[in-house]
Amino acid sequence: MAADMRLPNIRKLVSLSLSAGDRRDLVVPGDVITSDSGFMRGHGTYVDEEKLTASVAGEVQRVDKLICVRPLKTRFNGEVGDVVVGRITEVQQKRWKVETNSRLDSILLLSSVNLPGGELRRRSAEDELTMREYLLEGDLISAEVQSVFSDGALSLHTRSLKYGKLGQGVLVQISPSLIKRQKTHFHNLPCGASIILGNNGFVWLYPTPGQQDEEAGGFYTSLEPISLSDREVISRLRNCLLALSAHKVLVFDTSVLYCYESSLQHQVKDILKPEVMEEIVMLTQQKLIEQEG
Amino acid sequence: MKETPLSNCERDFLLKAIQEKKRLDGRQTYDYRKLKIMFGTDFGCCFVELGKTRVMAQVSCELVAPKENRPNEGIMFFNIELSPMASPAFEQGRQSELSVKLNRQLERCLRNSKCIDLESLCVVSGEKVWQIRVDVHMLNHDGNLMDAASITAIASLCHFRRPDVGIQGDEVTVYSPDERDPIPLSIYHMPISVSFAFFQQGTYLLVDPCEREERVMDGLLMIAMNKHREICSIQSSGGIMLLKEQVMRCSKIASVKVSEITKLIMKALENDKTARKAGGKCGFAESMPQERITALKKDETAVEMTDVTERANDIVLNAEVPPQTSQSLLVPLPGMGQVGKDLQNSWGIEEYYQDEEEAFNSDEDKQTMMEVGEKQKVHEDVVEISDSEEDEVVILQPEATDRAHKKTSSSSHLKEPAKSKKRHRK
Amino acid sequence: MSSFRCFVLCGNMAGLELLSDQGYRLDGRKASELRKVQARMGVFAQADGSAYLEQGNTKALAVVYGPHEMRGSRSRTLHDRAVINCQYSMATFSMSERKRRPHGDRKSTEMSLHLKQTFEAAVMTQLYPRSQIDIYVKILQSDGGNYSVCVNAATLAVIDAGIPMLDYVCASTVGFVDETPLADLCYAEESGGVSSLALALLPRGGQIALLQMDARLHQDNLEALMDAAMTACKGVSKVLDQVVRQHLQEASLATGD
Numbered sequence: 001m002a003a004d005m006r007l008p009n010i011r012k013l014v015s016l017s018l019s020a021g022d023r024r025d026l027v028v029p030g031d032v033i034t035s036d037s038g039f040m041r042g043h044g045t046y047v048d049e050e051k052l053t054a055s056v057a058g059e060v061q062r063v064d065k066l067i068c069v070r071p072l073k074t075r076f077n078g079e080v081g082d083v084v085v086g087r088i089t090e091v092q093q094k095r096w097k098v099e100t101n102s103r104l105d106s107i108l109l110l111s112s113v114n115l116p117g118g119e120l121r122r123r124s125a126e127d128e129l130t131m132r133e134y135l136l137e138g139d140l141i142s143a144e145v146q147s148v149f150s151d152g153a154l155s156l157h158t159r160s161l162k163y164g165k166l167g168q169g170v171l172v173q174i175s176p177s178l179i180k181r182q183k184t185h186f187h188n189l190p191c192g193a194s195i196i197l198g199n200n201g202f203v204w205l206y207p208t209p210g211q212q213d214e215e216a217g218g219f220y221t222s223l224e225p226i227s228l229s230d231r232e233v234i235s236r237l238r239n240c241l242l243a244l245s246a247h248k249v250l251v252f253d254t255s256v257l258y259c260y261e262s263s264l265q266h267q268v269k270d271i272l273k274p275e276v277m278e279e280i281v282m283l284t285q286q287k288l289i290e291q292e293g
Numbered sequence: 294m295k296e297t298p299l300s301n302c303e304r305d306f307l308l309k310a311i312q313e314k315k316r317l318d319g320r321q322t323y324d325y326r327k328l329k330i331m332f333g334t335d336f337g338c339c340f341v342e343l344g345k346t347r348v349m350a351q352v353s354c355e356l357v358a359p360k361e362n363r364p365n366e367g368i369m370f371f372n373i374e375l376s377p378m379a380s381p382a383f384e385q386g387r388q389s390e391l392s393v394k395l396n397r398q399l400e401r402c403l404r405n406s407k408c409i410d411l412e413s414l415c416v417v418s419g420e421k422v423w424q425i426r427v428d429v430h431m432l433n434h435d436g437n438l439m440d441a442a443s444i445t446a447i448a449s450l451c452h453f454r455r456p457d458v459g460i461q462g463d464e465v466t467v468y469s470p471d472e473r474d475p476i477p478l479s480i481y482h483m484p485i486s487v488s489f490a491f492f493q494q495g496t497y498l499l500v501d502p503c504e505r506e507e508r509v510m511d512g513l514l515m516i517a518m519n520k521h522r523e524i525c526s527i528q529s530s531g532g533i534m535l536l537k538e539q540v541m542r543c544s545k546i547a548s549v550k551v552s553e554i555t556k557l558i559m560k561a562l563e564n565d566k567t568a569r570k571a572g573g574k575c576g577f578a579e580s581m582p583q584e585r586i587t588a589l590k591k592d593e594t595a596v597e598m599t600d601v602t603e604r605a606n607d608i609v610l611n612a613e614v615p616p617q618t619s620q621s622l623l624v625p626l627p628g629m630g631q632v633g634k635d636l637q638n639s640w641g642i643e644e645y646y647q648d649e650e651e652a653f654n655s656d657e658d659k660q661t662m663m664e665v666g667e668k669q670k671v672h673e674d675v676v677e678i679s680d681s682e683e684d685e686v687v688i689l690q691p692e693a694t695d696r697a698h699k700k701t702s703s704s705s706h707l708k709e710p711a712k713s714k715k716r717h718r719k
Numbered sequence: 720m721s722s723f724r725c726f727v728l729c730g731n732m733a734g735l736e737l738l739s740d741q742g743y744r745l746d747g748r749k750a751s752e753l754r755k756v757q758a759r760m761g762v763f764a765q766a767d768g769s770a771y772l773e774q775g776n777t778k779a780l781a782v783v784y785g786p787h788e789m790r791g792s793r794s795r796t797l798h799d800r801a802v803i804n805c806q807y808s809m810a811t812f813s814m815s816e817r818k819r820r821p822h823g824d825r826k827s828t829e830m831s832l833h834l835k836q837t838f839e840a841a842v843m844t845q846l847y848p849r850s851q852i853d854i855y856v857k858i859l860q861s862d863g864g865n866y867s868v869c870v871n872a873a874t875l876a877v878i879d880a881g882i883p884m885l886d887y888v889c890a891s892t893v894g895f896v897d898e899t900p901l902a903d904l905c906y907a908e909e910s911g912g913v914s915s916l917a918l919a920l921l922p923r924g925g926q927i928a929l930l931q932m933d934a935r936l937h938q939d940n941l942e943a944l945m946d947a948a949m950t951a952c953k954g955v956s957k958v959l960d961q962v963v964r965q966h967l968q969e970a971s972l973a974t975g976d
Contacts, residue, residue, distance in 0.1 A: 026964065029884045030884075030885070030921075030923045046843065046883070048885075057878045058967070075785075075786065103785070103786040104849060406933075518938070526931075527932035528930070529927070531836065534840055534921065537946075540930065544941055
């Protein structure tokens with residue numbers, strides 16, 4: 001049996017002089033950002049003795065008079081219009097609770113889903129009883145943030161054919177801050193699979209559907225077997241996503257695709273080896289820079 | 294049962310009162326409630342009342358094998374029992390956060406400060422030592438359990454006598470109290486805990502918080518000290534931010550309080566001793582027939598009763614006419630009331646009633662009324678039912694009848710002198 | 720290690736002095752000298768925040784989950800702020816004697832309570848109503864100052880999780896021997912019967928989040944001891960600050976922005 005062995009190597013110390021020196025836009029909790037009272041207090045800051053002070057460690061962002069500090073790593077802070085992938089955790093009266101890596105479970109109201117068959121009508125008591133037939137605890141869904149409640153919980157909706165229950169595929173969880181905000185988060189990649197990049201860091205990989213399903217209202221899931229080649233593509237994409245996340249590269253359709261292309265010379269299972277990962281990510285970053293330039 | 298939450302208006306009221314440096318039970322900021330220490334018939338039984346907080350402690354002892362790492366030291370064991378009897382918020386049989394906190398604090402206060410000579414509790418090194426067990430029971434919870442518990446525990450330890458033992462060869466004999474006099478524990482010092490409650494992020498500070506105050510406080514600082522001004526333990530709790538100056542101030546207050554309480558405990562111990570020597574009935578069991586324990590008896594308030602009459606006269610003589618306030622007299626007509634702070638009535642009654650009203654409010658009337666009022670007040674001081682509204686009612690009655698009488702004679706011509714008088718006053 | 724500790728224990732009984740005439744302590748430090756602090760943030764992938772911290776021979780791991788939906792009993796939910804849930808445990812191999820119960824005994828429960836109290840003061844819980852923040856701390860090796868090491872490690876973990884705090888919380892344990900305050904006690908000194916004081920400080924404003932003292936100390940010496948503790952905490956905060964900044968640099972370099 002072949003076995004891989006690697007020796008421990010010393011953690012590379014990032015020499016501070018080599019980087020941009022001490023970057024002034026990086027702050028730690030308790031750092032005074034400004035004592036000018038003309039600025040507005042955004043997320044990650046508080047006012048102490050009329051001084052604007054950081055409460056998290058991260059990067060200072062300024063939009064006009066508004067100062068925010070964005071932490072490097074945090075839970076998902078949803079905004080209206082964000083695409084999310086989530087998991088049903090609870091079926092309650094008239095609503096589902098959805099786990100979306102947010103600080104409170106999100107809520108999907110019965111009134112904000114499309115009924116099967118695309119019927120448009122008031123939700124009756126009967127619908128309340130058959131809620132479990134649409135979505136069950138443990139089901140994965142894709143949805144959009146409809147509004148944010150006062151306590152920070154998100155209200156979701158699936159009132160579009162592209163949202164709804166997810167069938168066969170693979171879920172990859174990465175940090176929400178690595179997902180690049182884009183116009184669309186649904187992509188049919190040319191390599192033969194589709195991807196949903198949830199803003200909450202949940203990424204869904206699934207085989208590209210043949211044609212748009214008939215009026216299923218997003219509750220229909222195909223259970224037909226997937227061909228081996230499709231599955232291989234999906235596995236490769238999953239490992240690529242993990243590689244990108246391990247090296248903290250922003251994830252969006254181009255970066256995923258370049259990463260996929262760079263990984264083609266390796267076997268799927270080898271992608272997760274640290275040295276291969278590093279190589280692939282280097283290639284990806286190079287391609288991204290070329291494309292930009 | 295979960296604690297019933299405090300209503301918002303109660304909370305606001307309490308906080309506002311604290312801001313104005315007032316406490317519900319009329320104490321000053323640094324005052325303790327009334328502290329009462331009683332001892333039981335048995336040695337080592339103590340019963341403490343701190344306001345309405347009631348705590349009982351019993352010390353017991355037993356011969357056991359010592360701990361391996363301390364072969365010639367006795368063992369101290371403390372346990373605070375929060376029974377649901379004391380407060381519905383205490384749950385049966387569960388180690389609540391509060392109970393862990395109190396238990397650990399008591400342990401720290403009494404064990405870690407080494408106030409008891411543990412080596413004197415050793416009988417045979419490595420084989421037999423005395424285990425002293427202090428069981429503290431909360432009987433009624435009205436705040437500041439920690440201080441009450443620490444006072445009870447140390448007082449009962451001071452009161453406790455363990456049986457004497459004799460060693461012959463390998464044999465250890467424990468003598469009953471009839472054979473040999475029991476021996477008191479050797480106590481080096483008496484640590485007593487003093488609690489400080491902090492409100493509004495540490496802006497306000499109170500000593501000995503009662504239950505209500507505990508429920509609105511932000512945090513608590515417990516300082517245990519002995520009368521030699523040695524700090525035995527400090528513990529802050531609750532999410533408060535303290536400043537060093539505050540801690541220093543608290544430690545100064547604590548040293549004063551501790552010396553007072555220590556004196557009280559010593560006195561109580563002495564009283565108990567003399568009572569025992571005299572062979573009189575003393576202790577816990579004796580208190581049963583007097584209903585000292587079973588009933589929440591009201592204590593009489595002592596009131597100064599000497600030279601009441603002189604003082605009353607004195608006040609009357611020296612009384613000044615109070616400034617004219619329109620609030621004191623507000624009955625324009627018999628049978629007509631006035632509602633609200635603003636004295637304009639909106640009932641369509643002609644204006645001259647008002648003038649008339651002011652006229653009657655003139656000086657000589659006022660003077661007599663004042664006398665009545667002051668006398669009333671003096672009287673009130675004595676019986677302690679001060680209610681400012683009450684005397685107003687009493688004053689108004691003769692006045693109203695008087696006015697009614699005048700009114701019947703003529704109301705139209707009265708208008709004129711009233712106005713003149715008013716001018717005169719100006 | 721354990722043999723050394725045994726020696727020290729015996730030595731204490733024989734009256735070994737904790738502070739030599741030359742002003743050196745058992746492990747060769749000066750009175751106000753801290754032990755070496757080494758730390759690393761982001762040691763676990765699964766948790767929202769994690770950190771590892773060594774202070775001399777005391778080693779601790781801290782992990783933060785949250786803020787997330789309330790788990791367990793819903794009745795503990797607070798409608799105006801987040802609940803902080805702490806668990807302190809000691810690895811069974813952390814001391815010279817094997818520890819039978821890693822957590823759940825009175826001392827650990829009390830320690831969990833204290834941690835909770837410390838972080839309730841420092842974390843801006845009012846930003847997360849109806850949610851819960853879990854802080855789990857484990858002592859891997861215990862050599863004195865367990866509480867302070869836990870607080871320091873947990874601070875790093877909370878920062879790593881991106882949870883807003885007023886300031887760092889730094890803690891230190893100090894003792895008092897021969898009229899001299901000793902900073903950052905090790906196990907031998909702690910068990911040597913010195914009066915020790917644990918203090919958690921928000922260094923910028925000088926606010927004390929937790930204060931705890933054991934054993935006897937004259938009132939007049941309290942101020943000196945507290946001053947020493949606050950200086951020690953400020954020293955620790957400098958080290959933590961460096962660790963956090965270094966971590967920030969590394970992480971932001973990797974994202975390439």
